[in-house]
Amino acid sequence: MRKLFSIPALLLAGLFASAQKKPLTHAVYDGWQSINERYISNNGKWVVYTITPQEGDATLVIQATDNSYRKEIPRGYAAAITEDSRFVICKVRPLFSATRDAKIKKKKPDDMPKDSLAIVEVGKDAVLRIPRVKSYKTPEKGNGQWIAYLREKSPAAAVATPDSLAQVNNLLHMADSLARVVDSLRNKVNDAKINGLAVLKASKKEGRAKTGEPVEEGTELVLRNLFTGEEKQFLLVNDYYFSKPGNTCIIETTRSNADTLKKASIIWYSLSNGKTDTVLRGFNDAKNFKLDETGNQLAFIAERDSSTKALQKFYKLWYYRPGMDSARLRVDRNTTGMAKGLTVSDAFVPEFSRNGQKLYFGLMPIRKPKDTSLVDFETARLDIWHYNDDYLQPQQLVQLNTELQRSFRAVLNGDENKVIQLGAEDAEAVFTADEGNADRVMAASTKGNRIESQWVGYPKYNVYIISTIDGSRKTVKEKIRSPIMLSPKGNYVIWYDPTQKNYFTYAVNTGVTTNITKSIKVPLYEEDDDHPDDPPAYGIMKWHENDKYVYVYDRYDVWQCDPEGKTAPRTLTSGYGRTHKFIYRYTSTDKEEKFISDTQTVVFRVQNEVNKQNGLAYHNMKDTAFRGYDPTGRTQIGLQVVKAKNRYAYLYTMESFKVPPMLVTLLDTMVEATNIDINGSKKLFKDSLFIRELHITNPQQNDYNWLTCELVKWTMFDGKQSEGLLYKPEDFDPKKKYPVIFYFYERYSDQLYTYRAPAPSASSVNIPWFVSNGYLIFVPDIHYKQGEPGESAYNAIVSAAKFLAKKPWVDSTKMAIQGQSWGGYQVSYLVTRTNMFAAAEAGAPVANMTSAYGGIRWGTGLNRQFQYERSQSRIGYTLWQRPDLYIRNSPLFRADKVNTPLMIVHNDADGSVPWYQGIEYFTALRRLGKKVWLLQYNGEDHNLVERRNRKDLSIRLGQYFDHFLKGAPAPRWLAEGLPATSKGIDWGTELEEQKGF
Known part of the structure; x- marks a missing residue:
């Protein structure tokens, strides 16, 4: 049995030793770190990662996986390790303080501090720094020899101020020039009296010379050979592209505003021999460059016929390969196969099939230009809503730019000049197979099925197989609820039917549809889903090489299924998950992975459903038996797991509620490996896999009173058991009585070992800050019944509160509730049903389901009906079928029952829950004389984005609960409010005097 253990003993023995520690303050947030970028070299010997504070300067670290080398690049980011694992390149930001100062001084963009570039040969100390670099690129593959970087504009030269005598001379010269202009005009007028007005017209030659409008000129591009240090410069460069193998670089230049002979150009530069060829010269716009897999073919979109400011432009598809004099026009509006009313899309990047024999590109409708x-x-300016519209007008407006750029995929086969159109208005989504090599594609469309998505929450798809040879179409199935998938080789279409609760495949060659999972006796759908809709499937893991198998999940295990249905499914995980209540979920470690191969080692995330412990498991597909995995590591694995290309070396983060994110490698060597679990007991891995710590964040945590977390189970009012997470201070004293805040949304108990960093609040209580300052936080799971979302919340949360209230270390008179969005709704409902809470805070709550039901989610433009009938609100009926349920579950209609002080936070640009919902509740409670406050952050959406507002909310949440749960004095904003005349002058809090703000 394989086991993964994690946190080193030295870390636990020293860094997080318990002692008398200070509470967290709002001033500590900025310095709290996270590990963001992370990469591992192809040979598995080097890792690169960034240590990023919440605000301030990050650090990029280059480190050996055996810990023998470490190099820091202050402010480094956007790193790349070359294919040969020899060099690391990154951009370097200016100092945070320098950028902040420039913003304060309102400097122009060109005058702002600029990024630089750093190049490091790994294992060495020297750093090559190049100032004022706009961007850089390296080939995806190849030998790691080349880098290209584009410089920023040169800083404007300082203009010397002329002395007084020089100024007088300049004025005299200007006067002389104006006099000559006047004489010239006088002569022209006299000439016109004799020879007519025609002499006043500019000559054709003069007109052509002045037609060019100024352009944003490109800057200098430098191609650098990393092996030799030699460089080659190109001027006026706008953009550049490497081929995957690194044998070609495509360079786009702009024309020069000062020299009319320097026209916009596309250059083909061969990196193998240094030869330069001109692909195309003299165009208005060129973009969407794409090289084939070998770097020997180029396709791009260009427009060269209209003026720069033309309202309607027609782009064309161009093609080039070495040996041609210049690029060849492949497709325009007159090409064979082009449907009337369509033109080449400038929003679609052309794609070559992997074998280079097919060229895919986009078509779009020719739209009527605006009448200037x-x-x-x-x-008039208006929107017209029509009952037959596919989408409501708000959704159309949100999707406007997407629709204006929507492209229908088409293809050219080989050297043929005949367009084969694949996509269309009724086949808008097209999926290629076999990396574009296949002679067929899958197309899916919701056209004709969109109106009902207003109330069901999803559109149904019509699915087709389309030939890339002649464009012929074959129907697979109509009105399928997504997801739908085309197998990698294109031999099968697979989908899950929620009404039959099984997976079906369509064999493209035979047209046969097969139920491939009917013999599986365990549910393949989410068994505990409590929405009033067909439960969704657990999902598809991956396809096997050559479409041999498809792997699907049940609640715990993975099933290997024959897409023809001839062989019975078997559990890849040997039923180990269901037997032990372990949930296995595959994680991809290679961004280029297309399928599971016969010899691949697959990586699973594993969680013990009972105690929430988790880790990683490894299974080689050559093994006939699955050896299982016991997830006894009390840690949480980060979302991103990366594998070295040429070695069994993995890079990922681990954390727990008391240990900050730690970067580790799992290696196929025992050299200096650390094999110690979170409890400090030594463990060895089978198959010669060993873990090594690279970096742990936030050592300053040891200075503060941190938290502990435990899984708590209790019986709800309906007799069923639920789970929740109880956070206590590290210095918890069972002889004391603590105030408790209940925070909730739906279910969070699986996050037992998740690390929660102290950070300014976007909308909810920051758990570390409150716990560090003497609160208990309880996060209960909520289970819902159809038509009773409010009472379901009452059943779970109030029962949990009564359960905790019996504990001798809980002050039952000082309990509060807090939630955001759906959690905010539940808070608003609960205060109408119980007076047991001393205070409550509701973020972005729905208060009136009857007015919200037919409203719009302005962020997406979607109507809210589906949310109430089938989704989160779980009513299960229309408003006119069961108005009683909408009224019964709406806090507004029971506002007179509220006696709990309530703070509402609802922002005026909320695109998810209409702002007027918070206003409806506030004004009702205000009229009833209840204690209620409404915080409205200007221009903010559903959750706060601006850090200054997050910091402000964090302080006010702390002050609010301190007052009602700890008896602290009320700040002025809470006690008296703040008039509009004080806006921007007085915040009613000591915010401006606190350290760090």
């Missing part, structure tokens, strides 16, 4: 002769202030 109309006067804006004299024309």
